[in-house]
Amino acid sequence: MRKLLLILVAWPLLAATIYNGQTFIIPFDKTYKTFMTHTTVGNLLIIPIPYDAKPATRWLRIDGKAVRLVIKRKRYPKARLRVDPSKVHPPKLARKRIAAEYKEAKKIYTHVTPKSYITRPFALPLYSEITDTFGTARIFNGSLASYHSGTDFRARIGTPVRAVNDGKVVLAKKRYYAGGSVIIDHGRGIYSCYYHLSRFKVKPGEMIKRGEVIALSGKSGRVTGPHLHLSFKVRGITVDPLQFIEAFNRAFEHIQYNK
Numbered sequence: 001m002r003k004l005l006l007i008l009v010a011w012p013l014l015a016a017t018i019y020n021g022q023t024f025i026i027p028f029d030k031t032y033k034t035f036m037t038h039t040t041v042g043n044l045l046i047i048p049i050p051y052d053a054k055p056a057t058r059w060l061r062i063d064g065k066a067v068r069l070v071i072k073r074k075r076y077p078k079a080r081l082r083v084d085p086s087k088v089h090p091p092k093l094a095r096k097r098i099a100a101e102y103k104e105a106k107k108i109y110t111h112v113t114p115k116s117y118i119t120r121p122f123a124l125p126l127y128s129e130i131t132d133t134f135g136t137a138r139i140f141n142g143s144l145a146s147y148h149s150g151t152d153f154r155a156r157i158g159t160p161v162r163a164v165n166d167g168k169v170v171l172a173k174k175r176y177y178a179g180g181s182v183i184i185d186h187g188r189g190i191y192s193c194y195y196h197l198s199r200f201k202v203k204p205g206e207m208i209k210r211g212e213v214i215a216l217s218g219k220s221g222r223v224t225g226p227h228l229h230l231s232f233k234v235r236g237i238t239v240d241p242l243q244f245i246e247a248f249n250r251a252f253e254h255i256q257y258n259k
């Protein structure tokens with residue numbers, strides 16, 4: 001009964017709830033208006049909500065109609081992890097490298113390719129057990145605290161890793177924390193990132209299709225064991241990759257590219 005009431009209240013859609021670290025996606029027919037950080041793919045309005053966003057109510061306009069967007073805090077789990085001490089307190093020599101890699105990544109994520117390379121729904125990079133979800137609060141070796149910026153998939157070293165959608169490879173190199181890393185630009189400020197890889201199958205500048213093998217998984221960088229880490233950036237904001245894929249694929253049937 002409660003569920004039925006909710007459906008009745010939410011139809012026609014004038015109010016929606018979204019959690020920190022998630023992406024709100026809504027189709028529009030002709031116009032939209034929002035003051036929030038956003039992008040569009042065809043006629044889909046895409047709003048990433050930062051992990052550290054506070055509870056709030058925001059108003060958007062979709063085709064002249066007001067939509068109330070309620071941002072809530074999600075209770076993400078906590079985890080204590082043991083990793084190589086050098087990956088928690090990096091030696092002096094590594095700090096320069098880390099800073100340079102951070103700068104390079106920031107430059108990539110803040111760049112918005114005007115064109116969208118996406119012409120179909122997203123797929124997963126590999127199909128296996130998910131060992132850690134997005135957003136887990138992490139305490140490394142009892143000290144450094146951060147949160148898990150993506151989704152971890154169980155993967156033996158050498159497992160083929162596939163592109164989640166069409167796009168352009170913008171980075172394929174070894175990095176301090178992420179280890180072997182590939183970043184794909186899907187256009188419109190949307191990026192997918194694949195970490196801890198053991199071998200690259202693509203080079204920067206290459207155009208790739210969804211499902212193409214871009215690398216082999218590994219255990220490089222700050223890890224507790226071999227796995228694939230997938231993360232997503234939307235207009236520079238880190239979001240839950242699985243929730244993004246689910247929301248995007250659900251909205252995809254409404255997509256029109258002439259908008």
Ligand SMILES: [Zn+2]
Nearest residue numbers: 150151152229
């Ligand atoms: Zn991870």
